[in-house]
Amino acid sequence: MNQRAETGPLQARLARLARAGGDAARARAREAANALAAEIAKDPADGRAEAAQTPDGAVVAVEAPGLIAREFGTATRAARPVIGPAVAHLTGRA
Numbered sequence: 790m791n792q793r794a795e796t797g798p799l800q801a802r803l804a805r806l807a808r809a810g811g812d813a814a815r816a817r818a819r820e821a822a823n824a825l826a827a828e829i830a831k832d833p834a835d836g837r838a839e840a841a842q843t844p845d846g847a848v849v850a851v852e853a854p855g856l857i858a859r860e861f862g863t864a865t866r867a868a869r870p871v872i873g874p875a876v877a878h879l880t881g882r883a
Contacts, residue, residue, distance in 0.1 A: 825840070
């Protein structure tokens with residue numbers, strides 16, 4: 790004989806916890822993206838860095854003259870990365 794348990798309240802609580810966890814994760818991602826944007830903005834001269842919230846977390850956009858050459862180097866100059874180390878630090882790979 791199987792007894793059927795009422796799962797409505799449990800399901801609702803789990804849904805609330807999932808939403809709260811997702812909201813907290815998005816808030817942490819937004820804060821980290823803003824910090825990364827501020828860190829990157831300090832380095833490239835005449836550049837721009839901004840962070841924006843997305844449904845899946847956050848996105849960081851960076852623009853600066855010569856940023857690609859600095860990030861990856863050229864035939865005559867060694868790389869002096871700005872974005873790579875900051876992203877590695879943000880993702881915990883540094």
